[in-house]
Amino acid sequence: MPPAGLDNLKHIVVLMMENRSFDHMLGGLMKKYPKINGLTGNESNPDANGTVVKVQPNAKFQGQLDHDPDHHFPGVDLQIFGGAAAGLGRVANMQGFIKSYATQGTSAAASRAIMSYFTPDQLPVLTRLATEYAVFNGWFSSIPGPTICNRAFAHYGTSFGNVDMNLFYIQDPIKSIYERMIQAGHTAKIYYYDQQSSTMEIVNLLKNQPQIFGSYSQFIADCKGNTLPEYSFIEPCYNDHPGPGAGQILASDQHPDHNVQEGERFIANTYNAIRTNPQLWETTAMLVVYDEHGGIYDHVVPPACESDDYSAPPEKTGTGEAFNFNRLGVRVPAILISPYIPRGTVIPGPEDANNGLVFEHACIPGTVTNFFLNNYDQRTSREKNSENFLIPLTNALRPDDDCWVFDV
């Protein structure tokens, strides 16, 4: 018998934020919550002069990472392997973050900011959600590279061999999770913030299937009106732009150098939309996850993974070596929210040799497909074999007055 949390589940909502690592956002929680695989404070990286620089609880909401840290494939390779050239025998050591940031035109002092992390009180929303529901110690970006190809794993279970930001066209027989759902008679939507921010899924989905899209205000209305689809994917606002009247709309994606606090407010508003509808709250699981680490420090070595049958040649990777999609990118924050999740749930990652589980963005279409569509075959074996991110759901429904609401 599945647990009641799964039996009653009717909606899955995924909110994918931008470019922040696990340690940067949640690493500070380990002091009070030791099961969370965060920071002891002794983690370090050498700077360009070889001086050892420890992680510091001095992250700023804005203005600190104003040179966007490198998160393209060669840059992430430097971050993970510390500068050792591609080839057999090199070992991942997570020692190249400051060296990488120093190549961005930052001063020696400024490059150390890549080791900064937020104290829990600076991020009241993420902290509350991570400690009230389920946090994943072992959720990694799918590729050690940038946004577009990582987000592709969330939509298709693969990036079709791409490791960069160039546009690509999907290849038969792989369909997006939205198309799979709709063709099987289910409902699914991508909600982008507004037309001025738009979506990152352009040449494949927006061009060919605009009907699967909605705006964020539509998401809010759908939550209020009990018309939320079975699967929803939400994109934050990607740029600052004028709003209605003389208003101003702030980017809420938390991509450097957008203000992190505005992203907190966006996460809180999205959570509230579900939380304050009792019918929806008891039948929805919401995943807050980040697409990739944004070039920012994390201490956990990304593990190997099952290849998805594609390969990127050396001229695409920029490292002199082909990439066979057989190792993951850097760790990112991932939190699953539901009233069927006990307070303080931590899903162990690679730090737990016996019980640790490894998650990545292919788990998103993987889990949603398995939940709604049962035996669906037209996807990569990597996606088919990916972990189920709904595992934290239990039989026990927390009372309404035991679950937080945000006053935004």
Next chain:
Amino acid sequence: MGKKYKLVQKVPKTPKSAYNHDRFISQLIENQIKHFHELEKGLVKAGEKLTDISKIKTELHASKYLKKMTALLHPQGAKKPRKATQRKRARRAMASKPKSKQARRRSS
């Protein structure tokens, strides 16, 4: 919030100084624009000029181009969403409208 909740977490406001639509666009937005530009090539009519995306430097510039392109592909994104109750009322209103002669003939 109308209903009173027992556990409420206050969320600080973002300072107004955070807003800067003259901020130079990131590589992410640059690539988003490139992807839209590829689509624009297929949508532009004879005699129309393609957007010179090299002139898009700031988030403000980007937001204008993104709005123009998104509106072409997904015009519904600009509409104020209708609440479920409004849609129900609209359906009821349609149902109670007197049938036209044609509709009466069809249903008899």
